[in-house]
Amino acid sequence: MKKKIILTGGGTAGHVIPNIAIIPKLKDQGYEIVYIGSKYGIERKLIEKENIKYYGINTGKLRRYFDLNNFKDPFKVVKGIFEASRILKLERPNVIFSKGGFVAIPVILSAFKSRIPVISHESDITPGLANKISMPFIKKICITFPETKKFISDRKVEFTGTPIRKELLLGSEIKGKEICKFKNNNPVILIMGGSQGSVFINNIIRNNIKKLLDKFNVIHICGKNNVDNSFKNINGYIQYEYITDEQPHLFKLSDIIISRAGSNSIYEILALKKPNILIPLSKKASRGDQVLNAKSFKERGFSEMVEEEELISFDILYNKINEVYKNREMYINxxxxxxxxxxxxxxxIIVKYSK
Structure with a gap:
């Protein structure tokens, strides 16, 4: 009898891409795959592109700061639990795999009530709020960093690493050049600020683009609605809101990557062996997980790291770029x-716990 799995997770691409990475292997194992995400999140577009049945549910956002929406969102979560319960009764899955994010909580609570086993995955060194809330209701939590073991019960934790999409490793430099149409052979810097984009990174790059283009070509993934038309016709500089099919080829073309330090992104960079500079999301705007991720990679010799608070001038970043490019073979090794x-x-693990 064919088994069925429901995947869940959303809010950012980091909560979706690892799910996409395991889909081919799940199909090889004979699973029918269904996805539960938020009604309007980035995950809908990404999953529907994979021709996977998608259900959108109501969900609140888990905020660590005061916001009036904190009083409204619990009602959305409750509504999401009822919606998830109806979907589980309809689909009757054998197992749930959660990549975290606030949309996963109603699904996990509904699965626990229905006695459906749940496997979860934590990308960062410290568990996110959604995974912390979900911990009592899951069978196993797969982790990316060995350091995460000290935050989770040994009984539930399993070190797996983070899944990387196979197609990401199949990029063509020739196709990358065809896409970008750069008119010179300068080294290429690829800059990305996460699926939501980074105003901080976007501004520091654009305000100093002329200096960068003296020596480098620049591919800038700037986030949704962040393309600046005033920069569209500058030779050596190309902008994208988000990349999908082009990603393997643009990654292959790049000599250096400048990135936020979300776990999925940095492990993709590691898999591709690209010298890189990480600018983690500041602790002022997060729980500090990206700072810990970046420090771990710097200590292991995979990356250089510059915190936002340290970037008081572009010269600091520019000098770091030149240093990493000069020593790129060391980072690759x-x-x-x-x-x-x-x-x-x-x-x-999913196969083992499928009921």
Whole structure:
């Protein structure tokens, strides 16, 4: 009898891409796949592109700061629980796999009530709020960083690493050049600020683009609604809100990557062995998980790191770019590490707990 799995997770691309990475292996194992995400989140577009049945539910946002919406969102969560329960009764899955994010909580609570086993995955060193809330209701939590073990019960934790999409490793430099149409052979910097974009990174790059273009070509992934038309016709500079099909080729073309320090992004950079500079999201705007991620990669020799508070002038970043490019072979050699097969490890756990 064919087994069915419901995948869930959303809010940012980081809560969706690892789910997409394990889909081919789940299909190989004979699973029918269904996805539960938020009604209007980025996950809908990404999952529907994979031709996976998608259900959108109501969900609140988990905020660590005062906001009037904090009083409204619990009602959305309750509504989401009823919606998720109806979907589970309709689909009758054998197992749930959650990548976290606020949309996963109604699904996990409904699954626990229906005695459907849940496997979760935590990308960052410290568990996110959604995974903390969900912890009592899950069978196993797969982790990306070995350091995460000290925050989670040994009984539930399983070190797997983070799943990387196979197609990401199949990029073509020739296709990358065809896409960008750069008119010179300068080294290429790829800059990305996460699926939502980064105003801080966007501004520091654009305000100093002339200096960068003296030596480099720049691919700038600036986030939804953040393309600046006044920069559209500058030779050597190309902008995208978000990249999908082009991503493997643009990554292959790049010599250096400047990025936020979300776990999925930095592990993709590691898998591609790209010298990189990480500018983690400031602790002022987050729980500090990206700072911990970046420090871990810097200590292991995979990355250089510059915190936002340190970037009091562009020269600090520019000097770091030149340093990393000059020593790029050292970083590439440092990234010659073996992490096993995260996709196989995660799917094996899912198979084990499928009822």
């Amino acid at each position: 440092n990234m010659n590490v073996e992490f096993g097969n995260p996709i196989k490890k995660i799917v094996d």
